[in-house]
Amino acid sequence: MLFKFHHALPCSQKPSFLLKDQWTKVMRSVNMENLRTGYLFPEISRREYEHSEKYPDAKIIKLGIGDTSEPIPDCIASAMAKQAMALSTVEGYSGYGDEQGEKALRKRIAEKFYKNMDVKWEEVFVSDGAQCDISRVQMLFGSHVTVAVQNPSFPAYIDSSVIFGRAGNLQEQNGKYERIVYMECTPQNDFFPDLSNTPRTDIIFFCSPNNPTGTAASASQLRRLVDFATANGSIIVYDSSYAAYISDGSPTSIFQIPGAKQVAIEISSFSKFAGFTGVRLGWTVVPKELSYSNGFPIVKDYDRIVCTCFNGASNIVQAGGLACLSTEGFQAVSKVLNHYKENAKILIEAFRGLGMEVYGGENAPYLWVHFPGSSSWEVFAEILEKTHILTIPGRGFGPGGESYIRVSSFGHRQTILEASKRLTSSLRKFNFN
Amino acid sequence: MLFKFHHALPCSQKPSFLLKDQWTKVMRSVNMENLRTGYLFPEISRREYEHSEKYPDAKIIKLGIGDTSEPIPDCIASAMAKQAMALSTVEGYSGYGDEQGEKALRKRIAEKFYKNMDVKWEEVFVSDGAQCDISRVQMLFGSHVTVAVQNPSFPAYIDSSVIFGRAGNLQEQNGKYERIVYMECTPQNDFFPDLSNTPRTDIIFFCSPNNPTGTAASASQLRRLVDFATANGSIIVYDSSYAAYISDGSPTSIFQIPGAKQVAIEISSFSKFAGFTGVRLGWTVVPKELSYSNGFPIVKDYDRIVCTCFNGASNIVQAGGLACLSTEGFQAVSKVLNHYKENAKILIEAFRGLGMEVYGGENAPYLWVHFPGSSSWEVFAEILEKTHILTIPGRGFGPGGESYIRVSSFGHRQTILEASKRLTSSLRKFNFN
Numbered sequence: 001m002l003f004k005f006h007h008a009l010p011c012s013q014k015p016s017f018l019l020k021d022q023w024t025k026v027m028r029s030v031n032m033e034n035l036r037t038g039y040l041f042p043e044i045s046r047r048e049y050e051h052s053e054k055y056p057d058a059k060i061i062k063l064g065i066g067d068t069s070e071p072i073p074d075c076i077a078s079a080m081a082k083q084a085m086a087l088s089t090v091e092g093y094s095g096y097g098d099e100q101g102e103k104a105l106r107k108r109i110a111e112k113f114y115k116n117m118d119v120k121w122e123e124v125f126v127s128d129g130a131q132c133d134i135s136r137v138q139m140l141f142g143s144h145v146t147v148a149v150q151n152p153s154f155p156a157y158i159d160s161s162v163i164f165g166r167a168g169n170l171q172e173q174n175g176k177y178e179r180i181v182y183m184e185c186t187p188q189n190d191f192f193p194d195l196s197n198t199p200r201t202d203i204i205f206f207c208s209p210n211n212p213t214g215t216a217a218s219a220s221q222l223r224r225l226v227d228f229a230t231a232n233g234s235i236i237v238y239d240s241s242y243a244a245y246i247s248d249g250s251p252t253s254i255f256q257i258p259g260a261k262q263v264a265i266e267i268s269s270f271s272k273f274a275g276f277t278g279v280r281l282g283w284t285v286v287p288k289e290l291s292y293s294n295g296f297p298i299v300k301d302y303d304r305i306v307c308t309c310f311n312g313a314s315n316i317v318q319a320g321g322l323a324c325l326s327t328e329g330f331q332a333v334s335k336v337l338n339h340y341k342e343n344a345k346i347l348i349e350a351f352r353g354l355g356m357e358v359y360g361g362e363n364a365p366y367l368w369v370h371f372p373g374s375s376s377w378e379v380f381a382e383i384l385e386k387t388h389i390l391t392i393p394g395r396g397f398g399p400g401g402e403s404y405i406r407v408s409s410f411g412h413r414q415t416i417l418e419a420s421k422r423l424t425s426s427l428r429k430f431n432f433n
Numbered sequence: 434m435l436f437k438f439h440h441a442l443p444c445s446q447k448p449s450f451l452l453k454d455q456w457t458k459v460m461r462s463v464n465m466e467n468l469r470t471g472y473l474f475p476e477i478s479r480r481e482y483e484h485s486e487k488y489p490d491a492k493i494i495k496l497g498i499g500d501t502s503e504p505i506p507d508c509i510a511s512a513m514a515k516q517a518m519a520l521s522t523v524e525g526y527s528g529y530g531d532e533q534g535e536k537a538l539r540k541r542i543a544e545k546f547y548k549n550m551d552v553k554w555e556e557v558f559v560s561d562g563a564q565c566d567i568s569r570v571q572m573l574f575g576s577h578v579t580v581a582v583q584n585p586s587f588p589a590y591i592d593s594s595v596i597f598g599r600a601g602n603l604q605e606q607n608g609k610y611e612r613i614v615y616m617e618c619t620p621q622n623d624f625f626p627d628l629s630n631t632p633r634t635d636i637i638f639f640c641s642p643n644n645p646t647g648t649a650a651s652a653s654q655l656r657r658l659v660d661f662a663t664a665n666g667s668i669i670v671y672d673s674s675y676a677a678y679i680s681d682g683s684p685t686s687i688f689q690i691p692g693a694k695q696v697a698i699e700i701s702s703f704s705k706f707a708g709f710t711g712v713r714l715g716w717t718v719v720p721k722e723l724s725y726s727n728g729f730p731i732v733k734d735y736d737r738i739v740c741t742c743f744n745g746a747s748n749i750v751q752a753g754g755l756a757c758l759s760t761e762g763f764q765a766v767s768k769v770l771n772h773y774k775e776n777a778k779i780l781i782e783a784f785r786g787l788g789m790e791v792y793g794g795e796n797a798p799y800l801w802v803h804f805p806g807s808s809s810w811e812v813f814a815e816i817l818e819k820t821h822i823l824t825i826p827g828r829g830f831g832p833g834g835e836s837y838i839r840v841s842s843f844g845h846r847q848t849i850l851e852a853s854k855r856l857t858s859s860l861r862k863f864n865f866n
Contacts, residue, residue: 020728022695025666026635028725029575032734042532042740067528077521080749081514087712088510090845095500095710099475128561128713128747135572135742139596142462143576159741163572202459233458262455277528278748279520280561292461295453301465307475308592309568314561314747315711316513412523 031165034177040155040396041065047380048390055388061419063347064390066211066365066408068275069415070339072320073332076274079323083316094315099307101126101283102318108325109283113243113268117255119285123299125306126321128313129282130241130269131156137237137265137284138164139305140298145202148181150193151400152212154239157205158398175399184400187359187370191215195224200232206254207239209246212397212406213368214360216250222257229263235290235298236264241282244273244337246363261287265298272365274324274333281313281321340365343416344409350420351407354427367407368394379405387422464598467610473588473829474498480813481823488821494852496780497823499644499798499841501708502848503772505753506765509707512756516749527748532740534559534716535751541758542716546676546701550688552718556732558739559754561746562715563674563702564589570670570698570717571597572738573731578635581614583626584833585645587672590638591831608832617833620792620803624648628657633665639687640672642679645830645839646801647793649683655690662696668723668731669697674715677706677770679796694720698731705798707757707766714746714754773798776849777842783853784840787860800840801827812838820855 044064052060071077086092100106106121113119127133134156143165149157161167161180168179176182181201183193191213206225209216217225229236236254243252251257254264269282286299313321323329344361351358357370371379376393383389383405392408394401409416477497485493504510519525533539539554546552560566567589576598582590591613594600601612609615614634616626624646639658642649650658662669669687676685684690687697702715719732746754756762777794784791790803804812809826816822816838825841827834842849 022722023666023724023726023728024668024696025726026578026668027575028727028729028734029573031575032573032737035737065529069526069528071522071526072520074521077517080517084510084513084517084749084753087505087708088507089504093502093504093708095502095708095843096498097711129744131744132742139568140462140465142460142464143598145459156741163738163741165576233456235457235459263457275520275526275528278530278745280744280747289455291456293456293458294461295456296461301461304465304468305596308589308596309565311562311564311713312711314713314750316517316749317747320517410528 031163034167034169035159035162036170040392043396044390044392047384051384051388051390058388061387061389061411061415061422063408063411063419064392066272067410068272068277069411070275070336072275072279073329073336075326075328075332076320076323079329080279080316080320083319087316097312097315097318099310099312100303101313102315102322105318105322105325108322112325112330114253114255114285117253118261119255119287123285123287125284125286125302126313126318127282127284127310128280128317129271130239130267133267133282133284134237134239135160135163136305136310137267137302139309140301141166141203146179146181146200148183148198148201148204149398150185150205150207150210151182152185152394152397152404153205154207154211155397157207182398182400185210185213185215186400187357190221191359192217192221195228198228200234202234204229204234204236205239206236207241208250209242209364210360211239211242211364212366212392212394212401212404214362214364214366215368216246216248216363219251219256222251222254226254226257226260226263230259233293234263236260238264238266239268240266241269242272242364243268245341245365247341248363250363255285255287261289263290265290270321270324273337274320275336276317276320279317279320281317339413340409343411343413346416346420347407347409350423353424361409365409367409369405369407371403371405374403376402376404379403383427387419387426389419389422464596467600467602468592468595469603473825476829477823477825480817484817484821484823491821494820494822494844494848494855496841496844496852497825499705500843501705501710502844503708503769505708505712506762506769508759508761508765509753509756512762513712513749513753516752520749530745530748530751532743532745533736534746535748535755538751538755538758541755545758545763547686547688547718550686551694552688552720556718556720558717558719558735559746559751560715560717560743561713561750562704563672563700566700566715566717567670567672568593568596569738569743570700570735572742573734574599574636579612579614579633581616581631581634581637582831583618583638583640583643584615585618585827585830585837586638587640587644588830590640615831615833618643618646618648619833620790623654624792625650625654628661631661633667635667637662637667637669638672639669640674641683642675642797643793644672644675644797645799645825645827645834645837647795647797647799648801649679649681649796652684652689655684655687659687659690659693659696663692666726667696669693671697671699672701673699674702675705675797676701678774678798680774681796683796688718688720694722696723698723703754703757706770707753708769709750709753712750712753714750772846773842776844776846779849779853780840780842783856786857794842798842800842802838802840804836804838807836809835809837812836816860820852820859822852822855
């Protein structure tokens with residue numbers, strides 16, 4: 001049975017049930033037509049739903065979508081509750097804030113995450129999350145720009161590139177968009193692309209610690225990346241949403257690399273750092289030193305986009321962000337992070353115990369588990385069927401994810417231990433070659 | 434002195450201070466280059482700042498940016514505080530929600546605002562605000578689509594159309610973008626465009642009650658609009674963000690007009706309805722009946738965009754939205770709305786007492802005050818200078834706003850009474866011809 005991701009979806013290209021004389025005369029965007037696959041995560045939810053219908057009594061363990069599980073520390077929740085209540089008072093009420101975010105939060109982000117990196121608070125744009133910022137950054141550029149992504153990578157880089165008209169057609173034979181450059185990241189190259197073989201593009205999406213492979217680029221690797229971008233006049237869109245998970249001293253920001261401010265934008269998030277996946281808070285750093293080919297500062301255009309197409313993150317949520325970056329909040333958040341890191345260790349052991357090659361998990365909440373020769377959708381389905389554990393098929397992260405699955409370490413300890421048990425006992429019975 | 438809006442801004446076209454060899458090779462988007470004016474509202478803030486520097490002791494009254502002033506009713510703030518605190522418990526914590534919004538809130542919006550209009554909850558997409566949704570709706574379409582807007586209109590329709598490459602060049606002689614159709618709305622046509630003279634476009638942005646003119650389209654006018662769109666196969670993007678202010682029985686939704694579901698999308702907001710300007714919550718209705726020229730349902734593409742480029746509104750904020758739509762919450766919110774409506778009456782009287790023609794204010798929190806023959810930026814500056822009252826020059830809403838100012842009725846009662854006093858006593862001394 002074939003589990004190619006873009007075949008696994010219901011065909012939605014068919015004309016609708018509507019009468020033809022009721023159709024508008026507005027053409028469907030070619031870009032949307034090119035976006036032939038369903039977005040990965042809703043598809044995983046659909047599979048989960050199907051499974052629960054089939055096995056109504058099964059206790060499904062979700063190690064699929066990277067969704068935080070632990071409560072938000074009290075001091076942070078309290079700060080948001082306090083801000084919400086303040087809005088009900090004459091003195092505490094406030095309406096529109098600055099579209100770019102509250103100055104206090106912008107300053108705190110600059111101080112806390114970019115110490116000694118010369119990032120100024122005016123370069124920090126607070127947002128409702130990294131995924132939203134990926135699209136906002138895309139708005140900066142014309143449809144003519146060329147894009148490179150890690151292969152595998154978080155699907156929003158490619159999907160938003162398609163929506164913004166810079167991907168070209170999907171090629172059935174290899175599952176790649178013709179105008180996108182795929183930078184292969186495999187165990188053989190230590191999950192860092194061979195830049196000597198990478199063609200120049202205008203934009204390079206680069207995620208570290210990487211989602212899905214869970215690997216963090218080292219300082220020397222990032223030095224090469226910045227040099228590559230500088231030599232080519234490219235712009236790196238660096239996604240550091242998982243930086244808080246770095247345990248081995250790898251850089252937590254591209255701006256630790258001297259010269260990066262001339263060639264990089266950094267997108268980051270409170271989602272996985274503080275359990276804000278549903279609360280929604282992120283930020284993007286656009287350095288003043290970064291300019292287009294005519295010398296025009298990109299930060300001015302980004303500011304304009306934020307003011308025109310966005311209207312600031314919720315003031316209640318921003319109060320929570322500020323609380324995360326207080327001494328007490330930061331300590332409390334770190335404790336939760338350690339919980340997830342411990343989870344990752346437990347899961348690594350379980351898969352290694354089964355003799356599998358496991359990557360990631362040390363600097364990221366994701367394990368990248370190799371099933372050489374197998375289809376990742378088949379592995380996904382088999383694990384779900386036999387253990388009721390939801391993972392993500394690597395193929396969902398691009399053709400480079402084939403034969404891998406991504407396993408998330410978010411979950412209560414008991415759940416992770418139960419997952420470890422199920423894997424160990426059930427999967428021994430199977431022979432993934 | 435000339436106060437043409439797009440000349441009043443600092444020229445930001447100059448090459449940056451950066452050394453040429455540090456520029457990237459990424460071309461600036463032609464679309465962003467076409468966006469030659471500063472976004473209106475930050476520019477107003479800049480003017481306010483300058484004025485406060487010049488008159489440090491003056492008590493500036495802000496009737497400019499339409500920013501709510503009254504506290505959020507306690508039962509709504511409490512619901513958000515409760516949700517924030519719940520996130521700090523094991524039972525109450527939740528991560529990612531549905532990108533489209535929580536089902537309970539989508540249902541409540543459908544029931545409360547679209548009763549008897551056959552709007553299903555699956556057609557309601559909860560968001561972080563109407564301004565953000567304007568751009569998200571733009572993402573649906575290719576850059577080839579043509580756009581019509583009311584003239585004057587809320588700047589985000591035109592500005593986002595420019596960013597998405599469908600506006601063409603700005604024509605210096607008339608301040609209009611060459612590819613945009615401007616539908617003139619004046620007292621002569623009752624602020625409703627002459628559709629018999631309006632060329633067909635793919636998209637028609639239509640805001641009612643209108644920002645800035647404060648006028649609501651009647652049922653018969655909207656009937657003509659829907660017929661016009663149906664005959665042309667156009668899509669109306671209807672902005673009903675101010676619907677809660679309608680007092681004269683005009684339709685509060687385009688979907689009150691039979692047949693509108695085949696031709697319209699509706700964007701709306703909690704901002705002005707519930708004082709959520711800083712809290713951030715809105716929604717967009719994309720009917721299942723609405724399709725492209727090939728019969729493909731637009732709601733499927735919108736769903737895809739919401740899942741790829743957005744990640745849902747904050748769960749804390751959604752709890753507040755739900756509270757607004759409870760019986761108690763709705764009553765409390767209505768009281769605040771009445772406060773603003775009373776404010777509008779006071780301001781209407783003040784301007785009429787000065788012999789000025791005032792439009793709006795009955796169905797919207799905005800007055801549209803006519804100063805025939807005057808430059809709106811000059812009137813804006815003069816009012817600010819003589820009364821320390823901040824308004825908005827009509828020209829900021831497009832060329833059709835020349836010789837008008839928009840006056841917001843958001844404010845504490847005392848402030849509005851003080852504004853009325855200042856206007857009455859100071860403006861008598863001036864002779865706006």
